[in-house]
Amino acid sequence: MQNLHGLLCFFLVSAMAFPWRSQAQEAADLGFRQAKNYEGSSDLVNVQYHMGPVLASPVVNLYIIWYGQWSRTQQATVRDFVHSISVPSLPHPSVSDWWQTVRLYADQTGSNITGKINLAGEFHDAGYSHGRVLARTTMQSIIKSAAGRGMPLDPRDGAYLVLTSGDVSVQEFCRAVCGFHYFTFPTVVGAIVPYAWVGYSGTQCPGMCAYPFAWPTYSGKPPPGGSSGGGNNLMKPPNGDAGMDGMISVIAHELAEMSSNPLVNAWYAGDDPMNPTEIADLCLGIYGTGAGGGYVGQVMKDTWGDGYNVNGVKGRKFLVQWVWNPSRRRCFGPNAMD
């Protein structure tokens, strides 16, 4: 799950008071304060396998449902990111290099997570089939509607990504989550398929779900660090759209977790299956070496000042958060300096 309260913690570094924050938020922030230390190794983290499947098909077929209104440019950014996962020959550090950490997770038969994610189909729900205010469970109905209009339901090799445009509000979006993943129920959809949902935060809460390309309006000022480098400079989005570039990292987060815990019974830390801490949750806000306390870590800047940490197809650049590496026992990404 992508919990945005972890992101809120970026702005707590100078001990600002947030009197309206609930206990649950405090607990989530606490998790993040620990998470920032996971860039160095930690024996406290115990990501365990719970015997369920991972997405281990030789080729996983990913279907995208575009819910609402999307520009061609926005769609091209997501498509190119998904294509980049399976292209091994990109300049290092690449999106596929980043995916290699996800591939370290295997199931009880010794099958690793797939190295090939095929964008098998896209479905456009431009007419908002379920309105503009969605509950979490409505995602299943959106998948069912798309299936009823020709999108294949593929319980063997399929995975589904529902993306909602900026004019759609989703339960808990911008309050508790930036995205989540789960699986469909046969009684609702007719099959069990893993899916993830991610919303476009560019208009609703870029400072929460598109950090570090935007910062919260409520903070009233830029996060500490100033423009001296090494601090919390507002980064320019490598694909020109803070909401979209922020979404890419959330999509990366959810794809990593959907692959390693598709039925919520495979890889996660913590004792509570209702509230698992998954392989990307452990590394929220960590994009490079030295990350912590609101600093995203050492990443690259292109000649236009855009921040990124991985290369993709067609010369694209993306900024994606790191994930937990089970053999190094720390958060890791291909742009690590050590």
Ligand SMILES: *[C@@H]1O[C@H](CO)[C@@H](O)[C@H](O)[C@H]1NC(C)=O
């Ligand atoms: C598959 O998973 C095992 C166990 O974590 C790991 O040692 C191995 O390197 C992985 N293989 C690939 C291709 O990532």
